Amino acid sequence: MYLPQLEAPFLTDGGLETDFLYNHGYALPHFSAITLIDGGHRENALLDYYRGFLDLAETHGVGFLLESPTWRASPDWAAPLGLSLEALAERNHRAIRLLDELRIEQDRAIPIVLSGCLGPRGDGYRADAPTSAREAAAYHRWQIDIFAEEQVDLVSGITITTVAEAVGIAEAARAAGLPCVISFTVETDGRLPEGTALGEAIAAVDAQTRAGPAYYMVNCAHPDHFARTLDPGAPWIGRLRGLRCNASRRSHAELEAATELDAGDPDELAASHARLVERFADLHVLGGCCGTDLRHVRAIAEACYP
Template sequence: MPPLLRPELLYLSYVGIETDLIFNHGIDLPEFSLYPKVETEDGRALLRRYAKAQIAIATANGMGAILETPTWMANTDRAAALGYNAEALDRINAKAVTLLREDRTASEHHVLISGNIGPRDDAYAPSEQMDADTACAYHTRQINALRGVDMIGAFTLTYVAEAIGIARAAQAAETPVVLSFTVETDGRLPDGMALCDAMAACDDATDGSAAFYMINCAHPEHFAHVLDGGAWQQRLGGIVVNASRCSHAELDAATKLDAGDPKALGVQIAALSADHRNLRVFGGCCGTDARHLNAIATALRAEN
């Protein structure tokens, strides 16, 4: 059982806010970056609405909630196009934590705050790969700026060395970390590595320092076949899924959102929960919105 989580609860996670804002609400997010919203009153109100809605859905279905800071793109390389320097990003990362801590204070249900960090490069196909030491040095500053969170949530990781570096940086900061890998339609990482091998390599290189691992940015049909019930799955604690069955290449080229079938998605996730009790965190990634979160939480409540 991942030590961060209460054993009697399942948890609702959401990392799909960007696609919801852009495609469903017509809100422009330059460079696909959400973190500038922390800087304005209207932006903070928007982020609070999402957090409160997520908590409400979780609470109504007897789940805990994991709130992710809007800082997935708030690292120096990916923020450079918007003119943010390292000092400005430190300020924004810290503000994002404060914002969610206020939302948690208002909630009576069990809520964890996750400091969300993304990869240095493209979340589907990085142009180059860092070694673990370089990745550790690179991500240390953002992890330190996110102090006060319950955990670091590193999402859309595409190769092992960056995940190892992030785990080492979080360990140095004495902050629990969850490592979440992007998988393709074959259930493997973008570089072809099997998920079980990636997790084992990370554990071997970090003495198993990650609290647990997750799968992100894929439809259940892309990875269900790799969940073979092996011992490695005891380290797999959650899944945040895409609404669409499309590949990442197809999603990148899409001009219209494919929202899939929220109810069917909820049923698929509930079935995975029934078959794989090690999974404790469930939620939405690209293309999902409140409809999908409701469907997932409702199906999980019925199944459990």
């Protein structure tokens, strides 16, 4: 299991989908970055996007978690994207291969970990599916098996809204022989969309999977939404190893209704991260989510890894 981010600082990328959609004018049907995997200029733009973050990590002498653009590329999204299941599978394969080639195209003096990213089966802002851990494991195994075939270093479940789905992803990854990371999203009250407190969710997944995930993260929330719920003395706090925060303080409902990007304040966001990293030394993986781009992650790197 090659997971140096457990011991050393790492960066990852920003809000890929919002960056391409709002900052660069790319259409992303159903908010799916897998549509950038087209063998043409969209694909080249995607690789240039990652190169910017890799350069940043190298400048700061920290590792980089190379997260695949496959968050919304699981079976239920094939038909809405106008793809056959076979075509969607091929795009998943190609996405991983492209990133694998990217991490060896230059002799970079930093560790680079390749992660197969998957999102929730349903909406990333609502606890709408699946209803059981067994159902989640069966559903997500399709994409996880593709990641296993491509020999990724780990699986990352991003923007997970329920304990049941987190358990299912962890069990499916274990069955495929891959370590996994679970990144929960929380509402403005610091609770998962299903209502479970963050610490309770981490403890529940660990209890049901025999501490299956390698570690946990929080994403798609501003630090103000959850910082007050982080207790340095809590038994689960050492399991929280990373953050991919939103630039905006808006709620999920407000973000979903928005027609313009809320990019927040990169320096203010970075200062929030610096305070958290000072309090919680195990927060090793830092990146961004909705509304963030290279500017935000650069500010975070300068504040936390000068």
